[in-house]
Amino acid sequence: MSVSAGIAVLAAVTALAAAARSTWSPCGLSMLSTITPLAEASRGRRFRSTATWFVVGALVGGATLGAGAALAAAVIGALDLSGTVLLGLAAAAAALAMACDARLGGLRTPGHIRQVNEDWLERYRSWVYGAGFGWQIGVGLATYIMTAAVYLTVVLAGLTASPLVALGIGCLFGLARGLAILLGARITTPTALVAFHRRFDAMGEPVRRAVIVVQGGVALSATSAALGAGPLLPAAVVVVSLAAAAVVVLRAAPATAGGAGAGAAQPNGSSAVTPVA
Secondary structure, eight states: OOOHHHHHHHHHHHHHHHHHTTTTHHHHHHHHHHSOOOOOOHOOHHHHHHHHHHHHHHHHHHHHHHHHHHHHHHHHHHHHHOHHHHHHHHHHHHHHHHHHHGGGGGOOOOOOOOOOOOHHHHHHHHHHHHHHHHHHHHOOOOSOOOOOOOHHHHHHHHHTTTTTHHHHHHHHHHHHHGGGGGTTTOOOEEEEEEEEHHHHHHHHHHHHHHHHHHHHHHHHHHHHHHHHOHHHHHHHHHHHHHHHHHHHHHHHHHHHHHOOOOOOOOOGSSSSOOOOO
């Protein structure tokens, strides 16, 4: 496997991890309260149609993010850096992202506080707010940034030195973020909404930790390849295995928290049925 292809694999794993963690942002939680079969029916609209536009918008948003990464990839490709340098940069970026998310040494994930405009829900047609919200979610940097893995995705995509691959990585991130809206496809009653968010909230911390593990795996994979300790493909497989193990932990998380009762914490410390302002 070439260095570019290996970094692309690590970038794809990171993109999926970043998209998963980003679902727990205030905007992500809000979308899972305001774009559901229950909420859409109350507005006289169809969830299937709105969700489709949301996914389309998120994919376009991911493509927008990927376009920026593609520009970086073109510049890096023109520099004709050695494989060792590219892998070293990938390892350093992953280690920094992991440190930020783990808050090691006082580091924090840089970001900004911004929500989507919920007035759109009543002001515009469903395809407008569906696609509009989706784009803002899919581009990754327009609203709350929950993990440095979002930045790491862009960096790794650029380090592939292939504009087309970088664009694809961005699209993968956007698509994964958009498809998260389908998690609420069975929310048809207020009781189901509260129960869903109780379980979902319980999974937030396991997801955060899982993403940190994935970033550490990316750093180790790139480092081992840069030092010539082994091919990148086996290391990438290890990262994928770590991500799969994280999924197992996540699936068990709701059951562990199931006895929390009605007083369990709701998203952002508020009622699960109230959209984030």
